[in-house]
Amino acid sequence: MKRLTFGAALLLLTVAGWLAADRATAMEETYIGQIARQRAATRPWHGNYYETMWGSPVALVVPPNAGLQTNYAWGVPSMRISPIYHQYRPGYPGGGYGPSGAFYPTPRVPSDTNQFGVYYIRAPW
């Protein structure tokens, strides 16, 4: 009886762990995943500059497990490390996907890597 109880408890723990690991690895219910999703919903994926060849900001697709990006600039701070909040998701959310909005061109002498008009977005899981 004791063995049966122990086995049953272990089996339950296994199933619970399996489910938890599945949810965790999907990065949907983790703390960082939630933060990223919430912040991505309240800000655009692009900056204020357009990429010269396309005339609009360009999304650079990075692996879904890429968490941080590095930008370099003149002055202080000369290097910024910030999270990549946005991630591609399935399902058409509506809205326009062509060039729209007013963006600045890349300055003749760029002072920040943000000014090249290329911005990171994580690939879907």
Add this chain to the structure above:
Amino acid sequence: MSRSFVRTSSRLLALLPTLALATLAVEFSASEAVAQTPPIFSNYYVPPYGGPGAQLYISPRPTPARVGHVYYTYQPVMPHEFMTPHRRCYYGYMPDGGWTCTKVRWSYNPFNQVWHKPQPVMPNPRPSGHLARKFGAETLPVHDYFEPTSW
């Protein structure tokens, strides 16, 4: 003594399948993403927020309809799937109620480091040591830059 050993052994034997199941479950679920099987061609989006949105295929802007389009008919080989090691199961549901599971695995090659020794890809103009003796002093790389063998 022997009785106690037998009892312990039988307990361990009884636990073995459970432990094996637990190990398999944890190992299998550690890197398997949970994702619904998308349709034949499913695009991925970032919704617009005060400007243009972004779509994964084709980025950065949609191809006009008159140009034609490229469809990915097999989700496991969509280009973004090769960006990171992963395991995934694609479920297909049959009209009669049955289902299939197509397991895919994209991972590192464990023998890559053994079979393909990293080779310098940039010549060093000022080498030292055995490279200098072999190639001469003005021909080999400044930086010992090696092509990455894994991503």
